[in-house]
Amino acid sequence: MEMLYYPGCSVQYTAKMYDTSAKAVCKKLDMELKELPDWNCCGATTYMSVHELVSHGNSARNLALARREGADEMVTVCPACYITLYKTNEYFQTNPEFADMIRQGLKAAGLDYDGGLRIRHLVDVIVNTVGLDEVEKRIKKPLEGLKVACYHGCMLTRPFGGFDSEERPVILDRIIRSLGAEVVEYPLTAKCCGGMVTNTESSKTIPVVAGLLRAAKEAGADCIAVACPLCHMNLDFYQPEVNRYLGGDYSIPIVYFTQLMGLAMGLSQRELEIGLELVPSDKVLGKYA
Amino acid sequence: MPRSELRTKTRKQKLSPEELSDTFLSHVYALPDGRKLDLCIQCGTCSGSCPTAYAMDYSPREIFAALRAGMLDRVLFSNTAWMCTSCYICTVRCPQQIKITDIMYELKRLGIKYGYTSPSTRSAAMARIFINITNRLGRNNESELMMRFYMAGRWGDAIKNAWRGAKMFFKGRLPMPISGREVAGLSEMRKIREVLERLEEQKAAEEVKH
Numbered sequence: 022m023e024m025l026y027y028p029g030c031s032v033q034y035t036a037k038m039y040d041t042s043a044k045a046v047c048k049k050l051d052m053e054l055k056e057l058p059d060w061n062c063c064g065a066t067t068y069m070s071v072h073e074l075v076s077h078g079n080s081a082r083n084l085a086l087a088r089r090e091g092a093d094e095m096v097t098v099c100p101a102c103y104i105t106l107y108k109t110n111e112y113f114q115t116n117p118e119f120a121d122m123i124r125q126g127l128k129a130a131g132l133d134y135d136g137g138l139r140i141r142h143l144v145d146v147i148v149n150t151v152g153l154d155e156v157e158k159r160i161k162k163p164l165e166g167l168k169v170a171c172y173h174g175c176m177l178t179r180p181f182g183g184f185d186s187e188e189r190p191v192i193l194d195r196i197i198r199s200l201g202a203e204v205v206e207y208p209l210t211a212k213c214c215g216g217m218v219t220n221t222e223s224s225k226t227i228p229v230v231a232g233l234l235r236a237a238k239e240a241g242a243d244c245i246a247v248a249c250p251l252c253h254m255n256l257d258f259y260q261p262e263v264n265r266y267l268g269g270d271y272s273i274p275i276v277y278f279t280q281l282m283g284l285a286m287g288l289s290q291r292e293l294e295i296g297l298e299l300v301p302s303d304k305v306l307g308k309y310a
Numbered sequence: 311m312p313r314s315e316l317r318t319k320t321r322k323q324k325l326s327p328e329e330l331s332d333t334f335l336s337h338v339y340a341l342p343d344g345r346k347l348d349l350c351i352q353c354g355t356c357s358g359s360c361p362t363a364y365a366m367d368y369s370p371r372e373i374f375a376a377l378r379a380g381m382l383d384r385v386l387f388s389n390t391a392w393m394c395t396s397c398y399i400c401t402v403r404c405p406q407q408i409k410i411t412d413i414m415y416e417l418k419r420l421g422i423k424y425g426y427t428s429p430s431t432r433s434a435a436m437a438r439i440f441i442n443i444t445n446r447l448g449r450n451n452e453s454e455l456m457m458r459f460y461m462a463g464r465w466g467d468a469i470k471n472a473w474r475g476a477k478m479f480f481k482g483r484l485p486m487p488i489s490g491r492e493v494a495g496l497s498e499m500r501k502i503r504e505v506l507e508r509l510e511e512q513k514a515a516e517e518v519k520h
Contacts, residue, residue, distance in 0.1 A: 030450040034485045035478070061448045061493045066396040067440040070418040070433075073341070074506040074513075079444070082495070082502060116342045122513070126505040130498035175397035180411065187402040213361040213397035221433045221459070223467070225365040225393065258474060297481045299474060 024146065025092040026054035027083060029102040029250075030062050036099070036250030038294035042279040043098050043143055045293060049159055049286045050151050057087055057095065063105040066217055077119075078126045080109040084140075085132040094139045096146050098279075100176035100249045107140040107181060142177060144192050144248055144278070145184040153199045161287030163201025164309055169281065170207040170242035171197055172233065174214060174252045187211075193278055197246055200285035205240040209233050214255040223259060230255055231263045234271045243305040244274045246281055253277065257299050274302035284309045325424055327383045333424075334382055336517035338416050347413065349406040350374040356400035356410050366390045367428070370400055370410055373417070386426035391417035392433040435462050445503070448493025453484045 024047075032040035047054050060083050062068075068076040083106060087095045097103045113120045114136045127133055147156065171193035178190045185192045190211055194204045214233060215226035233256060237245050247253050257275040264271055275298055283293040290310045295302060325333060338344045357369035367388035368376065376385045385391075394414040401411045418437070421427040427434045439458045444450055456475070460468035478484050493499065 030452070033449075035452055035483050037483060059494050061495065061499055062444040062450050064444070065440075065450075067437050068444065069396075069415050070437040071422055071441050072507065072510065073415065073419065074510040075503050078502040078506040079499060082498060112342050119342060122506065122509045125509065126502040129505045130495075130501040132498065132502075175395075175399070179398035180401045180409075187398075211399075213395050213399070215362065216395035216397065217436070218362065218393060218395045218433060220456075221436045222365075222393070222431070226362060226395075228364070229361050258471075297483060299477060 022051060023053045023055050025057055025087055025090055025095045027057050027060055027063075027087075027095050027097040027102060027106065029097060029099040030065075031099055031101075031250035035254060036277075038297045039098055039250060039253070039277045039279060042277055042283050042288075042293040045288055046279045046282045046286065047143075049283075049288070050147070050155060052146075052151065054096070057083060057090065059086065063102045065101045065105060069105075074122060074126075076105075077109045077112065077123060080105050081113065081123045081127060081134055082130070082132065084110060084113075084138050085127050085134040087138050088134060089132075092138065094141055096141045096143055098143045098248070100142065100174060101251060103140060103142045104176040104179075104181070107183075110136070110138060110140050111181060142184075142248075144177065144196065148192055148195060149184060153195060156196070156199050156282070160200060160285050162285055162309055164281060164285050165201050167202040167281075167305065167309065168205050168241055168243045169197050169202050170205050170237035170240055170245045171210060171278070172207065172214075172237070172245050172247050172252060172256070173211045174247065174249045175211065175216070177248060178211070193246060193248060196278055197281060200281060202281065202285075205237075205242045207237060207240055207242070209236045214252045216251060216255075219255045219259065223262065227259065227262050227266050230259050231266050231271070234260065234263050234273060235267060238271050238273055242273065244276050244302060246276055246278045248278050253298075260300055272300055274298060274300050274305060276302055276306070327380055330386070330420070330424070330426075331377065331380055331382045333514070334377070334416065334420055337420065337514050338413055340513045340517045341409070341412050341416065343407070343409050344412075346406060346408045347374075350408060351406060353405060355403050355405060359399045359403050360394075361397060361399070362393045362395055366393045370394075370414075373413075383426060386417060386421045386424075387428055389428040389431045390414075391421065392428060392431035394418075432459075432464065435459065445499070447489060447491050448496050448499060451485055451487065451489050451492075453479075453487040454489070457487050 064076040173190045219226045280293045354371045357371040
């Protein structure tokens with residue numbers, strides 16, 4: 022199976038291990054991620070803060086390019102890209118006035134969009150298209166004994182729901198459990214990490230990040246599995262500040278769910294780029310490599 | 311990068327509080343489902359759910375109250391909209407299905423457009439830099455983004471984060487801060503932008519008439 026893939030800006034550099042591990046895992050699942058040619062930034066949460074329609078227009082260019090490739094579906098790994106593209110698509114499909122304006126913009130650039138694309142996130146594709154039974158078939162080294170807190174974050178299921186609950190998603194739990202690992206009870210799984218605000222005003226949002234790390238640690242987790250480059254950044258990068266804020270050691274490695282999948286499928290740490298995180302995961306993941 | 315990126319830009323168009331409320335309403339009404347704003351029952355579900363409400367000058371519920379009281383200028387000068395992380399929990403929980411996150415975006419846009427932004431917020435500067443980069447390159451360059459943000463008066467953060475930043479750079483997780491255009495279809499993006507900027511203005515102007 023081949024799927025059109027929208028990588029997004031973050032996975033080119035800061036989250037390159039997400040891109041690498043996602044591609045490696047998809048290959049094991051007999052799925053090839055074909056990059057959308059000449060994709061542009063979706064605008065994330067930031068462009069929208071200055072221009073509404075233009076932001077949707079940037080996002081819509083990607084949708085138009087995908088249709089030009091003849092695709093019905095496009096998959097992305099970054100929840101911010103996912104929700105931004107999804108939102109433009111959703112408004113396009115349900116609001117004729119909005120669609121008309123977007124099409125006028127695209128037309129000026131010699132492009133067009135018919136609203137026929139479906140935007141998907143990789144977790145949805147893995148669970149609902151590939152199937153967890155296919156994942157289980159490929160497990161070579163089950164992650165027995167590894168306790169994982171699955172952190173879904175905001176934008177995987179909000180605001181549109183789609184493939185899981187907006188308030189208490191479990192889709193990552195299901196994936197991680199299929200790898201033989203133990204999923205700890207993690208009530209804050211869909212609470213926000215502060216998003217981009219943590220990068221601009223970290224002093225104000227450290228309590229949010231601290232709450233997430235402490236809850237995972239107190240639940241007995243060895244690591245936190247995430248599906249979002251910004252969640253990874255915020256939870257991984259700001260641990261020194263959190264430790265200072267809480268006055269204790271709450272360090273915990275943050276890994277992408279695709280890295281754990283790859284490990285269980287027998288891929289090496291190198292192939293999954295494990296080790297690029299700031300809080301090292303050797304102690305907890307070393308024995309599974 | 312000039313420090314002015316951080317400073318509140320005072321434009322020629324200064325609006326009175328009444329004009330500001332009208333402009334805001336016309337913009338919000340022009341959004342998909344924007345009319346639902348009128349249905350707010352002041353239940354406070356949004357404020358109770360918001361992960362960053364504790365750091366906001368006014369909570370989300372208070373914004374809707376302030377709007378009705380004609381005090382939108384005070385709202386815009388507060389840090390509230392800029393503390394919104396866009397996590398959509400309020401939007402999902404609102405019993406009146408008001409798209410609160412979309413309204414927060416509208417507040418940010420108005421603040422930037424008319425020069426009303428909280429002096430305490432740095433996120434507005436970040437947004438301007440981000441847009442400059444994506445318009446120029448077609449994609450975001452995270453190194454350039456953070457460097458320009460630090461250079462616009464956040465040297466403390468730059469020093470605090472330098473070691474971790476360097477580690478990321480040597481792990482190959484940060485691009486060179488200077489890069490050429492990354493998208494061949496930059497002119498396509500520019501054309502889309504020109505048309506939609508014009509339509510955005512037209513749409514809001516039509517709402518005012520109604």
